[in-house]
Ligand code: SF4
């Protein structure tokens with residue numbers, strides 16, 4: 799499985815990752831991207847690619 803993490807310090811709340819995630823597991827909460835169901839992450843790295851602030855990291859567990 800994959801561990802996707804959002805660095806709240808770096809996230810600007812643009813919502814790009816939320817829109818782009820094919821598994822729809824990212825959501826904006828209080829202006830920050832959050833992971834709603836990490837177990838459904840496909841490990842596609844789309845969120846990492848679209849984030850311009852480098853707030854998203856992905857690790858294979
Ligand atoms: S790696 Fe893909 S499936 Fe996982 S959170 Fe990012 S965009 Fe969504």
Ligand code: SF4
Pocket residue numbers: 804808809810811812813814815816830831848849850851852853854
């Ligand atoms: S793409 Fe990056 S800056 Fe934009 S909401 Fe997602 S994590 Fe935050």
